Amino acid sequence: MKNYGRTALSEFLSDRVVYRKLVPADPQLPGLDDLRSRLGIPDGGTPRKIEPDYARVIVAMLQAARRLDAPGSPIERLVYLGDTHMLDGTAFSNICQAGDWPGIAFIASESIKEPPALVEQGTFMLANRWALLADFERKCLEKGFPFDERTAVVIDLDKTAVGARGRNGQVIDNARVQAVEQTVAELLGTAFDPQAFRWVYDHLNQPRYHPFTADNQDYLAYICLMLISGLFDAHAMIAEVDAGRMVSFEQFIALVESRSTNIDPRLKSIHAEILANVQAGDPTPFKPFRSNEYHNTIGRFGCLPDDAPITELLSGEILITQEVRQAALKWRSQGSALFGLSDKPDEAALPDAKLAAAGYPALHQAITHSVGE
Secondary structure (H helix, E strand, O other): OEEEEEEOOHHHHOOOEEOOOOOOOOOOOOOHHHHHHHHOOOOOOOOOOOOHHHHHHHHHHHHHHHHHHOOOOOOOEEEEEEOOOOHHHHHHHHHHHHHOOOEEEEEEOOOOOOOOOEEEEOOEEEEOOHHHHHHHHHHHHHOOOOOOOOEEEEEEOEOOOEOOOOOOHHHHHHHHHHHHHHHHHHHHHHHOOHHHHHHHHHHHOOHHHHHHHOOOHHHHHHHHHHHOOOOOOHHHHHHHHHOOOOOOHHHHHHHHHHOHHHOOHHHHHHHHHHHHHHHOOOOOOOHHHHHHHHHHHHOOEOOOOOOOOHHHHHHHOEOEEHHHHHHHHHHHHOOOEEEEEOOOOHHHHOOOHHHHHOOOOOHHHOOEEEEEO
C-alpha cells in the first residue's frame, strides 16, 4: 500500500454528486423535485437506492449532465463501480433498465487472505481486490465498452470511492457508531450507561433485525435511546422482537407514544420531534444524530499527518481509494461522464448554513489522503 497524497473526491467528480435527498451538488442539474412531474413521481417521499424511481431520477440527471458537457453525444452505455452485490447491483440493474443502456458493474470488497480473483457473473464482475479495477477496465474494452464520451460511469461513494470495503470501510462505521453513542449520551446526561448502550446497539445492528429497524440508523439510534432510558426493559423488548410480537419501528414508536407520560422528561421533546418527522415521511427523523454523524465523519477526513504509517491511515482516517481515483481521472480525460452516488443522508454529508459559512465542506469536497496498491 502507498500514500498518494491529499486530494478530494471533487478532483474527479467535481460537484456531480448526489446524496440521499437526490439534490445534486451541482446546481446546473435537476433535482428530484424538478423531475417529479416529468417522471410521474408523487410528492412526499424520496425514492431509495434500490427502487426503480431512484434509477429514473439518476438517468435524468446523467442525461442532463451529458447535454451540458457533450451536446450531441448521448449516453449509450453504463459502467458502475460499487461495493455490495445486492444494493449496488440492484441500483446498477435499475439504472441500465431505466436508461435502456447496456452495462457492466465492478463490485469489490478487499480480502487479502485469498488469492486475487475477478469473477464474471453476467453483467457483474466481482473482485476481492480494489487493484483489480485495472483488469476490469481491460475486460470492458474487450467487450466493446470504451470509456469515451458516450459512456456514463456511476461511482458509489461510501466504501467504494472512499473508505474502500474490506480495506478502510470500518472507519466510516466507527464514525457513525460514535455519533449514535454521542447523541444518546448527550440526551441522557448522567443517566447514560455506555455498556448498556453498546449491548443494545451491537445486538440490534444485525441483518436479522432489519425488519424491525428497517435497516435505518436513525430508527436504531432512537430505539437504543428509548431502551436504555428505562422506559422499557431492553432484554424483554428484544425478546418481543425475537418472538415476532414487535415487528416494526412504527409499532415501536407508537408504543412509546402510548407511554408518553412515563418518558424521561429529558427525552420528551426529542421523542415528539422524531415522531412528527416519522409521521411526515422523513426517512432521517433523528436530526441531532445525523448532525453528530457529519461532525464525526468530516473529522476523520485528512486528520492524520502525511507521514503517518499506512496501517495508521487505514485504521484512523477515511481515505480515498487510489485505484478508483486513478481510473476515474483517466476515464474523465477520455470523455466519460462521471457521477457519484451516496446513500448517506444529506444531513450527515453536508454542512448546515452556519458550518458552511465557517468553512466546513461537503464530504465530496473534503481533503483527505488517497491510498492504494
